[in-house]
Every structure is written in C-alpha cells, then in structure tokens.
Amino acid sequence: MSAGDAVVVDARGLRCPLPVIRLAAASRDLPAGTLVTVLSTDPAARHDVPAWARMRGHATVAEAEVTPDEEADGGTRCVWSLTVRLGADS
Amino acid sequence: MTDTTEPTGNHSPAAPPTASASRVHLDNGGGAPLHPLARQALLQALDDGWADPHRLHTEGRRAARLLDGAREAVAAVLGARTEEVRFTAGHASALRDALVGTAKARRRAGGDVVVGGTERAAVLHAAAAAAQAQEGERAVVGVDRHGRVDADAFADRVARPGVALAALQHANGEVGTRQPLSTVHEATRAAGVPLLVDAGASLGHDVVPDAWDLLAAHPADWGGPAGVGVLAVRQRVRAVPPAPEDADPWAPGGVSVPAAFAAAVALQATEADRAAQDERRRLLTQRVREAAAAVPDVEVVGEPDDRLPHVVTFSCLYVDGEALVTELDRAGFAVGSGSACTASTLEPSHVLAAMGVLTHGNVRIALDRSTTEDDVDRFLAVLPGAVRRVRDVLGVGGL
Structure with missing residues (x-):
C-alpha cells in the first residue's frame, strides 16, 4: 500500500454501534500509523468514530460528507467518510 | 379488540414482568413518580379547585385561591414575586413561548438568539424559529467534554450587537452538568440581553441561583403531576405572551388548577428535605x-x-x-x-x-x-x- 492510502471499511447501511465495531475489527491487526477510513450512512458514526479513536489512542484526521453514490445508494443517503490514524496502543 | 399485535394480558409472551414491586425505575428525569404529598394535594384540589378560577362565584374564588397560593409557593422557592410566576400548559410550551415572546418584544434590539449547545430540543428549535421570525440567527455556543458551555464564548456572543435574548439551562438533565449560570448572567446583564434559564432538570433537586430574567421549570421532574409547566418572568423583562387577548395570556384557556396546586405542594415538599x-x-x-x-x-x-x-x-x-x-x-x-x-x-x-x-x-x-x-x-x-x-x-x- 502506498503512503497516504487508507484501508477502507464499508459500513454503509449499518446502524450504531456496528460501524464502529467494523472499524475496530479492521484496525485490530494493523500497525500504528495506518490510516483507516470508514464509510457510514448512520449519523451516529460521525460522533462515535472520533470518540472511539480518543478512547483507543487513535487520531481522527479527516471527516467529510461524501456525495451520495447514485448507483449504490439511489442518491438518497448521506454518506460520511471518517479517517483515523491508528495509534501505538491499538 | 381485534388488533392481535397488542399484548393481551397474561397470554402474551412479550408482556413485561407483572411483579411491579420488584421493578426499579431509574429513568425519572422529566417524569418522576408523583410525590406522596402531591397526590394528596391533587385529590384535595380536585374536590376544592375544579371550578374556573376566573368566575366570581364561591367555587370559582376557591379555585382562584388555590392557584394564587400555588404561584406564591413557587415564587417563594424561586426568590421571585408571586405576580412574576405563572403556570403554563407544560414545560416545553413555557420555554417556547418565553423564547418567541421575548424575541418579539426585543425585535428593535435585533433578531439573534444565543443558546448553549446542550439545551433541550424544545429550546434549540424555538430559538431557531424565533430568530428566523425576526430575521436573525440562532447562535449555538459550544460545550466542553463535560457538557459545560464555554462561558467566555457565550459572553462574547451576547455582547455583539443584534442579540434579542439568550437561553441557558441551569443544569443538563441528560448528563447532570451544571452550567456557569452566574458568570453567563453577569455577561448578559452587562450586554442588556435578557437570559432565559431552563431549570427543568434542576428545580426541586438543586438550588437555582438568582441568575435569570426568565425561567422555566418542569413540575413532573420534581414529583408534581404532568401536564403543567412553570414560567417566571421578572417584572423588568418585556415579553409578548402567546395570547395577549386571553384571560391567561401565557396559558390561553387556563391551566389545571389541581395540577398547578399539586405541583406547588410537591415543590415545597422537595425543598423541605x-x-x-x-x-x-x-x-x-x-x-x-x-x-x-x-x-x-x-x-x-x-x-x-x-x-x-x-x-x-x-x-x-x-x-x-x-x-x-x-x-x-x-x-x-x-x-x-x-x-x-x-x-x-x-x-x-x-x-x-x-x-x-x-x-x-x-x-x-x-x-x-x-x-x-x-x-x-x-x-x-x-x-x-x-x-x-x-x-x-x-x-x-x-x-
């Protein structure tokens, strides 16, 4: 994986707390410094991903509302993209 | 009854446990069990205070006396004058009417409404509506990790021109955090901006400081009956009531006298211990x-x-x-x-x-x-x- 690339966890369509659980599961065996991006349609993930990162010693480095993917979502759902940089004690 | 999706007594496997004596209710915010003295007062007032308190006959005057006594009792706890306190149809409507009515009375000063970030939804929504009606903006002041509003940011925002009023809760009912009310009230007074305090989670449990211009409180939260609210407005504050033409401008049609009386008795009882x-x-x-x-x-x-x-x-x-x-x-x-x-x-x-x-x-x-x-x-x-x-x-x- 090239520098700056993030591991992507697709949690669209899942409700809280599943996006955070998928993110945690994907991050478990990754080295510190890895960037992991989670995509979520659940509004709670916007708050819970940064809170999880704080509790686990990771850093939230990016948050964005992604233009809905018309093919995948019918253009109806807001998709949030949150990226964390994994800390040493994950 | 034909709706088969409804639990049907003891036959439904989804029926909750029936041994209510063993139930423990820990969700009392905004809806505590009726205080035993409030229950007594409610029953007494149902007998004595059922009439329309605006009527001039004996029954009406008896109801009016109960209502006046209830206002006096609540005022005493708040450190307010009796005429500054009135009962409303509920806590949320008291908050809403106070926000909208003060913004209306203050429209020459401006249309902005400043609120804390953890106010209850009724406040946030009414603040948005009030600001929009006066072509102002709702300014939401952020809170820290504990839910405590940034008092400096609040003070800075109310000091800017164009602010109609500000609203801040005494304490947050979801997380318990007290707000820096006295500091914020000093700032709003200095700016000449009236402060609406939501004491809905605190009155009856905590000492509410004399740091408000308007105050709303929630009897069901302290063991009074549901279906009645409290709104106190200092005499120096100008606010347009929702129904100026009604005999009860802040509660058009009047409130339940028994509910108001029981609410006041419950508040006195909670103050006592x-x-x-x-x-x-x-x-x-x-x-x-x-x-x-x-x-x-x-x-x-x-x-x-x-x-x-x-x-x-x-x-x-x-x-x-x-x-x-x-x-x-x-x-x-x-x-x-x-x-x-x-x-x-x-x-x-x-x-x-x-x-x-x-x-x-x-x-x-x-x-x-x-x-x-x-x-x-x-x-x-x-x-x-x-x-x-x-x-x-x-x-x-x-x-």
Missing part, C-alpha cells in the same frame, strides 16, 4: 459512577463534581443502546438512553454529540427521591453482566 436528599443521592450517583467506570470500556460522562445530585450517564463501547435498555428492563430495571437506536429518530442525543462522547451504548439514570440504596446496589450487580451479554451478541470480544 432537599439538603438531605442532595447528600443521599449524590452518594448513590457517585457509587454508580465508580461501578460503571469499572466495567471494561465504559465511559462515565458529565461533570464529575459540579453536577445535579441525582443524574448519572455513561456510554458503553460496542454496545447497542436499545439492546442494553431491553436487557436491563428484562432484569427489572428501567433506564433511559441517549443512543440513536433507542430514539424514534436516527439521530443520537445532540447533548452527547456536542460533548464529543460516545453516543451508542448510552445509559441515562435519574434517581428519584424514593430510589433506595438497595435499588442502586441491585442495579449495579446486574449491570456488568448485561453489558457483557449484549456485547457477546455482537461478537466484539478482543476489540
């Missing part, structure tokens, strides 16, 4: 804070010291709030939650979100005056197992 209840419930919530924090990956939220005596909230990582509320209910314990999956909307508690704490797996507890030490200990005995079971269902071991 407030100090003892404060100490007792503070010890119990502290016990909950320590026990909850000892469960793995549980974060107790809210200001640890400068808080309401009876409210405690925590969030459990990797826990479905709805599943946890249901699991605890099955074990006999009723708790609240700010998690999205427990609400009718998809949005989680804006209070938890504003604080930057976990919104999922949230448990909200407000101890009643009747909650015993044994109730709390039994709850704490089942809590770790309940959290573990709902986590096991999601298979989150090792995360």
Whole structure:
C-alpha cells in the first residue's frame, strides 16, 4: 500500500454501534500509523468514530460528507467518510 | 379488540414482568413518580379547585385561591414575586413561548438568539424559529467534554450587537452538568440581553441561583403531576405572551388548577428535605459512577463534581443502546438512553454529540427521591453482566 492510502471499511447501511465495531475489527491487526477510513450512512458514526479513536489512542484526521453514490445508494443517503490514524496502543 | 399485535394480558409472551414491586425505575428525569404529598394535594384540589378560577362565584374564588397560593409557593422557592410566576400548559410550551415572546418584544434590539449547545430540543428549535421570525440567527455556543458551555464564548456572543435574548439551562438533565449560570448572567446583564434559564432538570433537586430574567421549570421532574409547566418572568423583562387577548395570556384557556396546586405542594415538599436528599443521592450517583467506570470500556460522562445530585450517564463501547435498555428492563430495571437506536429518530442525543462522547451504548439514570440504596446496589450487580451479554451478541470480544 502506498503512503497516504487508507484501508477502507464499508459500513454503509449499518446502524450504531456496528460501524464502529467494523472499524475496530479492521484496525485490530494493523500497525500504528495506518490510516483507516470508514464509510457510514448512520449519523451516529460521525460522533462515535472520533470518540472511539480518543478512547483507543487513535487520531481522527479527516471527516467529510461524501456525495451520495447514485448507483449504490439511489442518491438518497448521506454518506460520511471518517479517517483515523491508528495509534501505538491499538 | 381485534388488533392481535397488542399484548393481551397474561397470554402474551412479550408482556413485561407483572411483579411491579420488584421493578426499579431509574429513568425519572422529566417524569418522576408523583410525590406522596402531591397526590394528596391533587385529590384535595380536585374536590376544592375544579371550578374556573376566573368566575366570581364561591367555587370559582376557591379555585382562584388555590392557584394564587400555588404561584406564591413557587415564587417563594424561586426568590421571585408571586405576580412574576405563572403556570403554563407544560414545560416545553413555557420555554417556547418565553423564547418567541421575548424575541418579539426585543425585535428593535435585533433578531439573534444565543443558546448553549446542550439545551433541550424544545429550546434549540424555538430559538431557531424565533430568530428566523425576526430575521436573525440562532447562535449555538459550544460545550466542553463535560457538557459545560464555554462561558467566555457565550459572553462574547451576547455582547455583539443584534442579540434579542439568550437561553441557558441551569443544569443538563441528560448528563447532570451544571452550567456557569452566574458568570453567563453577569455577561448578559452587562450586554442588556435578557437570559432565559431552563431549570427543568434542576428545580426541586438543586438550588437555582438568582441568575435569570426568565425561567422555566418542569413540575413532573420534581414529583408534581404532568401536564403543567412553570414560567417566571421578572417584572423588568418585556415579553409578548402567546395570547395577549386571553384571560391567561401565557396559558390561553387556563391551566389545571389541581395540577398547578399539586405541583406547588410537591415543590415545597422537595425543598423541605432537599439538603438531605442532595447528600443521599449524590452518594448513590457517585457509587454508580465508580461501578460503571469499572466495567471494561465504559465511559462515565458529565461533570464529575459540579453536577445535579441525582443524574448519572455513561456510554458503553460496542454496545447497542436499545439492546442494553431491553436487557436491563428484562432484569427489572428501567433506564433511559441517549443512543440513536433507542430514539424514534436516527439521530443520537445532540447533548452527547456536542460533548464529543460516545453516543451508542448510552445509559441515562435519574434517581428519584424514593430510589433506595438497595435499588442502586441491585442495579449495579446486574449491570456488568448485561453489558457483557449484549456485547457477546455482537461478537466484539478482543476489540
């Protein structure tokens, strides 16, 4: 994986707390410094991903509302993209 | 009755446990059980105060006397004049009418409404509506990790030109955090901006400082009946009531005299032993804070010291709030939650979100005056197992 690339966890369509659980599961065996991006349609993930990162010693480095993917979502759902940089004690 | 989806008495497997004596209700914020003295007062006032208090006959005057006595009693607790206090149809409508009416009266000063980030939804929505009606903006001042509003930012915002009014809760009913009310009120007074204080989670439990221009309170929160609210407006404050032409401009059509009377009696009763209840419930919530924090990956939220005596909230990582509320209910314990999956909307508690704490797996507890030490200990005995079971269902071991 090239520098700056993030591991992507697709949690669209899942409700809280599943996006955070998928993110945690994907991050478990990754080295510190890895960037992991989670995509979520659940509004709670916007708050819970940064809170999880704080509790686990990771850093939230990016948050964005992604233009809905018309093919995948019918253009109806807001998709949030949150990226964390994994800390040493994950 | 043909609706087969309704539980049908003892035949439904989904019926909740019927041994209500063993139930422990820990979700008393905004809806505590009726105080025993309020029940007595309500029954008495149903007999004596059923008539229209505006009528001139004996029955009407008797009702009017009960209502006046109720206003006087609430005013005494608030340190207000009797004529500054009135009852309304409810807490939310008191907040809304106070916001909209003050903004209207202050339109020459400007249209902006400044509010704290963890105000209840009724305040946030009414502030937006009031600001929009006067072509101003609703300015939301942020809070820290404990839910305490940034007093400096609040002061700076109200000092800017064009502010009609500001609103700040005395304490937050979801997480218990007290707001820096006196500091903020000094700033709003200096700016000449009236401050509406939401005492809906605190009056009846905590001393509300004399740091308000308008104040709304919630009788059902302190053991009074539901269906009645309190609105106090200092005489120096100008506010346009929602129905100026009505005999009861702030509660068009009038309020329930028995409900208002029982609300006042309940408030007097809570004041009488407030100090003892404060100490007792503070010890119990502290016990909950320590026990909850000892469960793995549980974060107790809210200001640890400068808080309401009876409210405690925590969030459990990797826990479905709805599943946890249901699991605890099955074990006999009723708790609240700010998690999205427990609400009718998809949005989680804006209070938890504003604080930057976990919104999922949230448990909200407000101890009643009747909650015993044994109730709390039994709850704490089942809590770790309940959290573990709902986590096991999601298979989150090792995360």
